[in-house]
Amino acid sequence: MESAPTSNALESPANNIKPNVDENILGPSLLDVMQTTRLSSLKATYYSRSAVVARVHESLVGQDCSKRVQEFFVSTLQKLECDASGLVLVQDSSVCVILESTSDQFTDLCSELRSFSVLIDVKVLATCDDNATRLMKSLYFKKLSIAKPVDDADEFQLAKDVVFNLVTLMRRFGAMPASTIKKTLAAPSNSDLMLMPSNDTVVFLAKHESLMSLDEFLDIYKAPISIELESERVWPIHPLFTY
Numbered sequence: 200m201e202s203a204p205t206s207n208a209l210e211s212p213a214n215n216i217k218p219n220v221d222e223n224i225l226g227p228s229l230l231d232v233m234q235t236t237r238l239s240s241l242k243a244t245y246y247s248r249s250a251v252v253a254r255v256h257e258s259l260v261g262q263d264c265s266k267r268v269q270e271f272f273v274s275t276l277q278k279l280e281c282d283a284s285g286l287v288l289v290q291d292s293s294v295c296v297i298l299e300s301t302s303d304q305f306t307d308l309c310s311e312l313r314s315f316s317v318l319i320d321v322k323v324l325a326t327c328d329d330n331a332t333r334l335m336k337s338l339y340f341k342k343l344s345i346a347k348p349v350d351d352a353d354e355f356q357l358a359k360d361v362v363f364n365l366v367t368l369m370r371r372f373g374a375m376p377a378s379t380i381k382k383t384l385a386a387p388s389n390s391d392l393m394l395m396p397s398n399d400t401v402v403f404l405a406k407h408e409s410l411m412s413l414d415e416f417l418d419i420y421k422a423p424i425s426i427e428l429e430s431e432r433v434w435p436i437h438p439l440f441t442y
Contacts, residue, residue, distance in 0.1 A: 246333055247302040248285075249326035250362045251309075252396075253318040254405045255292045265289040265342040267317050272338070275311045279304055284335040286369065289342045293401035294318055297365040299335065302328045306420050309413050320405040323416045324358045334369040337377060341384045347397035354407045357400065364394040 227235075255264055268289050276283050281304040288295045298305060305326065312321055349357070368391065372380050383391065404410060 244301070245328060246299050246330040247305045247326055247328045248297070248299050248330050248334075248366070249305050250324040250365060251296045251298070251312075251321060252324060252361075252401045252404045253294045253296075253312075253321040254402055255294065256317055256319050259317060260292045263342075264317055265340070268294055269340045271315050271317070272340075275308060276338070279307050279311075281308070283308075283338050284333050285338055286335075286365065286372075287338065287340045288395060289340065290344055290398040290401065293398050293405065295361070295365075295396055295401045297362070297369065298338075299330070299333045302326075302420075306417065309417055310421065313413055313417075321413045322405050322407070322410040323413070324404065324410065325362045326416075334366070334373040335380075336373075339372075339380060339384055341387075343387070343392075343395065345392060345395055345397040347399060349397070349399045349403045354404060354409060358404055358410060361396045361400065361404065364396070368394040 268287065272287060281300050283298050283300040283304065285296065285298040298308070300308070309321075309323070312318065371391070371394075372383065375383065387395070
């Protein structure tokens with residue numbers, strides 16, 4: 200009786216290598232792992248927290264522009280379907296805004312700001328796009344007048360201080376219910392006023408050309424992205440093969 204063929208597990212495969220197309224030598228891909236663990240279905244939302252300063256147009260200085268500023272933001276955010284939160288501080292000749300929204304919504308808002316004739320010299324002090332949660336739930340407006348001269352300060356350090364103080368103020372307000380925030384803004388305490396920039400500070404920052412303007416911001420974040428591949432920069436072009 201013939202014996203059944205057997206295979207020797209220790210046999211050297213040097214002369215009998217046959218590729219197995221079904222075998223995944225590299226193991227599962229990252230996409231395979233994410234789909235297996237259902238991580239690919241997660242959709243995290245990150246918010247942009249951005250600070251903007253501007254001057255009121257010279258022809259409107261001395262007039263109460265708070266209503267026009269508020270109407271602009273409310274109507275624009277409604278048009279953009281943007282549920283923004285933050286603070287809009289309107290003073291005699293300046294406006295300071297710290298806003299929480301998605302990064303695309305903030306970029307669209309900056310595009311609309313360019314055509315808002317009430318404000319000039321709009322500067323973007325800072326923007327951060329990796330915030331997992333909001334500090335505040337709604338957008339609040341406050342008309343105030345803080346008179347405090349600006350010393351010969353470095354504009355970049357002053358901008359950092361303004362943004363830091365505004366974020367601190369938002370953290371403070373974010374822990375309050377909406378009714379308490381309204382009462383606090385109606386009659387802010389001295390500690391709250393210390394965190395709000397003065398009119399001279401906002402005007403000083405808005406006039407500084409070294410800070411990022413709206414056009415510069417939009418050129419970076421809204422302009423089409425052009426990518427040049429390494430292979431496209433090879434020169435001179437190699438000649439074709441000859442046979």
